[in-house]
Amino acid sequence: MKFQNGAGELHDCRDAFTSMLEAMAERDPDIVAVCNDSVGSSKLVGFRERWPERLINVGIAEQNLVGVGAGLANGGKLPFVCAAACFLTGRALEQIKADVAYSNTNVKLCGISSGMAYGELGPTHHSTEDFAWVRAIPNIAVVAPADRIETAAATAWAAAYNGPVFLRISRVGVPDLFTESHKFELGRADMLRDGKDLTIIANGTLTHRAVCAAEILNAGGIGARVVNMASVRPIDEDAIVSAASDTGAILTCEEHTIFGGLGSAVAEVVVENVPVPLKRLGVPGIFVPTGSANFLLDEFGMSPDGIAESAIELLRKKA
């Protein structure tokens, strides 16, 4: 795995998503985009210009949105159902369960502007429960890419994969972490750097922050392994067990509540296999105050310095 440092120009992952979607749609006439009026926020303007018939806008009606997606799949189409992640999962969760996952329809649910991307718009517009809600449902992959390259790779993978997928796509700018050759594989974590003292497991917008934190720790003589866990369900149990056995402490970081998300999923594996000290960073189970996503992540201890501090605190618990 070639890894570039966590600095550099910031990119909106939605652009990588739609570029890949359009590239695939050019080759595959069955690909359709379905949205709930979110043509602009899902970055589907270009798609609509090129294939107006294949952009199915159901209006502001998320239950219908997901049901229509399931019906399109039944009728032989490959639907990418796009909506703000908070409404897609919160409003249409039963459709996700019954029409998509339980019915095993080949629907790609694309939760756009996930996490706290809508910042100051407040908790109604934040999607910080979606990992918990969706990963509790059987038969649906839950994927949160970390940069624009992984977003494109995961989008391409989703089209090729035959089954229900929930793809979590942020609009908060992140630097490139992977090189162009990166391939996404469901259920496989990627170790971005190795270290012997603890492991930081993150995904989405938190991965580059975790990498920066590892650099801070390294400067202080602490070796931190960084694992990008884009695939939340299924989760890479082997990578988690190895991290626990090899480094003896695990710190998780996510743009999601600490209840039921990535940290919980990691903790489940750790506790049942190799119990070691573990700390979950994320939204601490509150309706967050006003602020941008980056402000709020810092506020909840997930600035690179904040993550490094939590790591040092966690190390004190190691036997």
Next chain:
Amino acid sequence: MSLSELKIIANRIRRRDLRAVFEAGAGHIGGEMSVTDILTALYFAVLNVDPDAPLDPNRDRLILSKGHTALALYITLSERGFIPKDEISTYFRPHSRLNGHPDRTKVPGVETNTGPLGHGLPVGVGMAKAAKLSNAAWRTFVITGDGEMQEGSNWEAIMAAAQFKLDNLTLIIDHNRLQQGAWLAETNNIAPLAPKLEAFGWAVEEIDGHDMAAICNAMSPQSMVVGKPKCVVAHTKKGQGISFMTDNVAWHHKVPNAEQVELGMAELEAAAKSKELVQ
């Protein structure tokens, strides 16, 4: 298939349903009896489906959105050859693929998993849209209950179907006027349904949902209205065919005892021998 033959099949489905509910100790017999004629007409006179190719891309699609009446669907599917007739006796048993609500991943002929109400019509809109995009001739049919129309998701789908001009989509509302706990009119009276659907841009036809000829006519390709989705408001009776269950709220999901089964079966058998059916 003649109307008389369709009526004989519907009668057979009702008899099997009554016995199956008794044997399983479960079912939604009232709504199963109200939807049986509609299911029979669809599977034996309307739908272009093939039990030997249940996933043929060009098949017509039927969604039983009122999934709690799955037993009537299973029996109809068994009569049509999709599943073995003797499998009906496994309904509700541990590990049977005949769950209380239909599962498309296990039962051939089932198109989408229903159970929570208000799910079938949005999925049907997606199917009909897919056919339009592919310039394919296959049609989509969705059966909902009338109480089910209280679910807001149906109205999201109703708006979209009109907007998309889905004239290849037919919604049949099993308007038996009773929901689980009380009359529709006493609960959240969404009737009259026809003017509401018309106001949303649908073509609407009201029929007697137990009149086999009327059902077949309302579903026929000739009855399709260019540019508009179609709603058939089928006026039905819960418990149709068994006098003491008919229009009786108690029989939403009540299980008959042995004596009641005898009584009901006697009525259905008498109907099977009646002039109307054997003519």
